[in-house]
Amino acid sequence: MNSSELKKALQGLNYPGIDRTIGELKLLGEIKVTEDRANIELLTISDESYLNVKRIIEENFSDTFGSLNITKKNLGTKKDMNYGNSADPNNRAPYAKNIIAVTSGKGGVGKSTVSVNIAIALAQRGYKVGLLDADVYGPNVPRLTNTDLQRIQWDDNDKIIPAENYGIKIMSVALTTPAMDTPLVWRSSVAVNALIQFLEDVAWGELDFMVIDMPPGTGDVQLTVAQELPISAAVLVTTPQIVATDDVSRAVMMFKDIGVKMAGIVENMSFFIAPDTKNRYDIFGTGGGEKIAKKYEIPFLGAIPLDMQVRESSDRGEPPVVLGDAHIKKYYQDIIDNIFKNSDFTL
Numbered sequence: 001m002n003s004s005e006l007k008k009a010l011q012g013l014n015y016p017g018i019d020r021t022i023g024e025l026k027l028l029g030e031i032k033v034t035e036d037r038a039n040i041e042l043l044t045i046s047d048e049s050y051l052n053v054k055r056i057i058e059e060n061f062s063d064t065f066g067s068l069n070i071t072k073k074n075l076g077t078k079k080d081m082n083y084g085n086s087a088d089p090n091n092r093a094p095y096a097k098n099i100i101a102v103t104s105g106k107g108g109v110g111k112s113t114v115s116v117n118i119a120i121a122l123a124q125r126g127y128k129v130g131l132l133d134a135d136v137y138g139p140n141v142p143r144l145t146n147t148d149l150q151r152i153q154w155d156d157n158d159k160i161i162p163a164e165n166y167g168i169k170i171m172s173v174a175l176t177t178p179a180m181d182t183p184l185v186w187r188s189s190v191a192v193n194a195l196i197q198f199l200e201d202v203a204w205g206e207l208d209f210m211v212i213d214m215p216p217g218t219g220d221v222q223l224t225v226a227q228e229l230p231i232s233a234a235v236l237v238t239t240p241q242i243v244a245t246d247d248v249s250r251a252v253m254m255f256k257d258i259g260v261k262m263a264g265i266v267e268n269m270s271f272f273i274a275p276d277t278k279n280r281y282d283i284f285g286t287g288g289g290e291k292i293a294k295k296y297e298i299p300f301l302g303a304i305p306l307d308m309q310v311r312e313s314s315d316r317g318e319p320p321v322v323l324g325d326a327h328i329k330k331y332y333q334d335i336i337d338n339i340f341k342n343s344d345f346t347l
């Protein structure tokens with residue numbers, strides 16, 4: 001096996017635990033084969049991911065070569081690092097000063113609810129905010145913002161005019177379908193194209209923040225967002241039940257590996273406050289979110305309780321930060337304060 005054959009074979013290896021190849025994640029540096037010795041340089045950022053990738057290469061190639069020398073390229077400080085797709089991403093949204101991506105390992109944990117309330121709370125502080133629903137397979141931002149009856153229109157320059165409510169601009173594929181509950185069964189290439197169009201062909205105007213409600217998991221849309229946009233802050237939402245699961249770890253690892261800056265973790269539906277007695281119940285135990293934040297050395301941004309008001313008002317399109325009780329608003333306000341503390345925004 002010569003150098004280029006080895007390179008090709010390595011590129012096709014799956015990164016442990018996620019459905020992405022090492023080639024796709026651009027984790028390979030220089031590869032050189034001399035006689036039965038292979039020198040492989042990796043462009044991983046964290047030690048953990050270096051060891052993960054090293055292990056998978058050893059498992060596959062230690063029988064092929066007499067010696068395998070797998071090293072980690074010293075990438076220097078984060079500022080001058082320039083490798084891989086997302087350490088030096090494209091910028092398809094030059095009109096946005098900062099981009100906040102709200103993600104999760106699993107679905108149904110409250111990403112959309114958190115995205116909507118964060119976006120509106122930023123607008124309440126006087127910032128110009130756009131909210132992009134990148135969950136192209138299950139778009140529900142329009143329902144949560146009571147814009148689901150609006151349909152997109154074009155301006156004189158053939159740009160799409162985004163929907164608007166509660167002081168923010170909103171774009172979602174759900175605004176482009178004949179009816180809001182039209183099922184979307186898309187190939188991922190079509191979904192990715194729709195997303196790019198929403199970045200490039202929408203009249204967003206100048207934005208201080210673009211908040212992106214991501215689909216759950218670590219698929220093509222997530223990778224596209226990381227490659228096509230300079231994300232200022234990724235916010236990972238989880239719930240106590242799944243806080244310790246592999247899905248959360250995978251999402252954190254993927255963002256770390258592709259060089260996206262994690263602002264931190266939000267634990268949603270964290271505890272329950274009985275509406276009648278105001279007693280607090282930690283149904284799923286406490287401290288899970290903080291523990292995982294510590295494990296991956298990312299900040300813990302706050303916990304939001306499981307609250308009937310959040311669900312009911314959200315599902316009516318009345319976001320709690322606009323129409324909820326003061327104590328509910330405060331949870332989201334505190335999270336924004338923490339995101340600011342842990343991010344380096346341009347304003």
Ligand SMILES: Nc1ncnc2c1ncn2[C@@H]1O[C@H](COP(=O)(O)OP(=O)(O)OP(=O)(O)O)[C@@H](O)[C@H]1O
Pocket residue numbers: 104106107108109110111112113114135138140215216268269304305306307308310311312314315
């Ligand atoms: N803190 C909360 N208290 C009570 N209900 C909540 C809370 N956060 C979210 N919900 C409810 O949980 C459900 C799922 O929330 P949401 O749609 O925001 O999750 P998601 O992660 O975006 O889901 P998906 O992966 O399907 O896009 C919704 O009905 C929402 O109203």
Ligand SMILES: [Mg+2]
Pocket residue numbers: 111112113135138140213
């Ligand atoms: Mg959602």
